[in-house]
Amino acid sequence: MLEFILGLLFGVICYAAHIYFTYELLVWTIITQAILLVLFVAIYRRLVGGRLDVKDRAVLITGCDTGIGHGLAKHLDGLGFTVFAGCYNANGQDAQSLRKGASERLHIVQLDVRSDEDVQKAVDYVKQNASGLWAVVNNAGVEEPGEVELCKMEWYYKIAEVNYFGIIRITKAFLPFIRKSKGRVLVVTSVKERMYLPANSAYVITKHAMGAFCDILRLEMSQWGVKVCAIEPGHFGECTKIVTANHYKASHDAIWESLSPELKLAYGKEYVHHPVNSTSPLGIVDLSATKLNKLIHNMTDALLEISPKERYLVSGYWFDIFVITVYLRMVLPTSLLDKIIMLIWQSNFPKPDALK
Ligand SMILES: *[C@@H]1O[C@H](CO)[C@@H](O)[C@H](O)[C@H]1NC(C)=O
Numbered sequence: 422m423l424e425f426i427l428g429l430l431f432g433v434i435c436y437a438a439h440i441y442f443t444y445e446l447l448v449w450t451i452i453t454q455a456i457l458l459v460l461f462v463a464i465y466r467r468l469v470g471g472r473l474d475v476k477d478r479a480v481l482i483t484g485c486d487t488g489i490g491h492g493l494a495k496h497l498d499g500l501g502f503t504v505f506a507g508c509y510n511a512n513g514q515d516a517q518s519l520r521k522g523a524s525e526r527l528h529i530v531q532l533d534v535r536s537d538e539d540v541q542k543a544v545d546y547v548k549q550n551a552s553g554l555w556a557v558v559n560n561a562g563v564e565e566p567g568e569v570e571l572c573k574m575e576w577y578y579k580i581a582e583v584n585y586f587g588i589i590r591i592t593k594a595f596l597p598f599i600r601k602s603k604g605r606v607l608v609v610t611s612v613k614e615r616m617y618l619p620a621n622s623a624y625v626i627t628k629h630a631m632g633a634f635c636d637i638l639r640l641e642m643s644q645w646g647v648k649v650c651a652i653e654p655g656h657f658g659e660c661t662k663i664v665t666a667n668h669y670k671a672s673h674d675a676i677w678e679s680l681s682p683e684l685k686l687a688y689g690k691e692y693v694h695h696p697v698n699s700t701s702p703l704g705i706v707d708l709s710a711t712k713l714n715k716l717i718h719n720m721t722d723a724l725l726e727i728s729p730k731e732r733y734l735v736s737g738y739w740f741d742i743f744v745i746t747v748y749l750r751m752v753l754p755t756s757l758l759d760k761i762i763m764l765i766w767q768s769n770f771p772k773p774d775a776l777k
């Protein structure tokens with residue numbers, strides 16, 4: 422709307438200037454138009470494309486023990502933000518290593534997003550240690566593998582507790598701050614907010630749900646001047662530590678142990694255990710990003726750009742199969758996309774015993 426009005430205004434001024442100077446001072450017309458163009462670009466940049474100063478802005482981030490949260494906390498501290506780094510285990514080695522090289526402004530806060538008590542304490546802590554809060558970054562997340570038929574029922578609950586209820590709990594608790602500052606809510610929804618793949622349902626469905634959560638919250642908060650951004654990292658599995666090879670091995674062992682004799686017979690040990698060396702459900706671990714820089718840079722954009730994007734889809738690698746799947750989903754019929762996904766899947770995984 423603003424762009425349209427500015428564009429219209431610019432057009433009218435140019436036209437007036439043009440009529441005024443016709444014939445006699447064509448040169449003046451060109452100069453006037455050039456000056457107006459520069460002015461227009463400057464105003465446009467300031468109002469629409471500009472960036473806010475960090476000043477004394479404060480940000481609360483969940484899941485700062487490792488991975489994206491850890492990296493973002495350090496980066497924002499370096500930029501001058503007051504950072505409240507929520508950690509699942511604030512006394513742990515990972516959390517405490519945040520202090521290394523950090524400023525006095527960085528606070529490590531005990532914050533298990535599943536705990537009403539932790540969250541209330543964090544709210545009180547922020548109240549007493551900052552004059553306000555500019556943004557909350559919902560980053561904490563957990564993941565477990567397994568086909569719908571194999572994945573343990575309890576894992577659906579476990580993942581939802583963090584990736585779904587945890588995000589809602591944190592957002593509700595901190596929104597009063599954010600409304601006051603006309604600030605930002607960021608949700609790390611993952612690329613899996615907009616794509617799907619086999620053997621990852623307990624995780625993927627929470628991400629799809631959070632995509633809708635962002636859309637709805639964005640609408641509701643627009644009248645308060647609050648911006649809501651979904652952060653969709655592509656394949657960053659290598660550096661987020663959300664899943665490690667050891668974790669995956671333990672999970673697949675646990676899956677195998679939990680299966681009924683019938684399911685063991687149908688799927689077979691080889692099939693269930695195959696992904697133990699892989700941290701990627703599609704088995705393409707080598708194509709994961711190895712650094713978080715780009716993602717953290719984009720998240721900083723979401724915090725500081727005057728007009729942030731609704732969604733930041735960030736490739737981990739130039740050939741990021743997950744991000745490519747998002748784009749394919751926009752143009753291909755579902756039946757064709759399904760075939761492509763299963764082709765990749767089956768080229769990396771053996772067949773279930775009963776299908777051999
Ligand atoms: C921050 O808050 C905690 C807990 O409410 C309080 O004990 C502490 O003194 C505060 N720190 C500063 C620097 O105000």
Ligand SMILES: *[C@@H]1O[C@H](CO)[C@@H](O)[C@H](O)[C@H]1NC(C)=O
Nearest residue numbers: 691693694695696697698699
């Ligand atoms: C996993 O990797 C190890 C060592 O590289 C190898 O010996 C083993 O066969 C692999 N397991 C599977 C299931 O691919």
Ligand SMILES: *[C@@H]1O[C@H](CO)[C@@H](O)[C@H](O)[C@H]1NC(C)=O
Nearest residue numbers: 715718719722732733734735
């Ligand atoms: C992320 O940042 C890079 C520059 O580092 C930029 O080229 C890219 O467009 C950004 N991505 C998004 C989704 O904004």
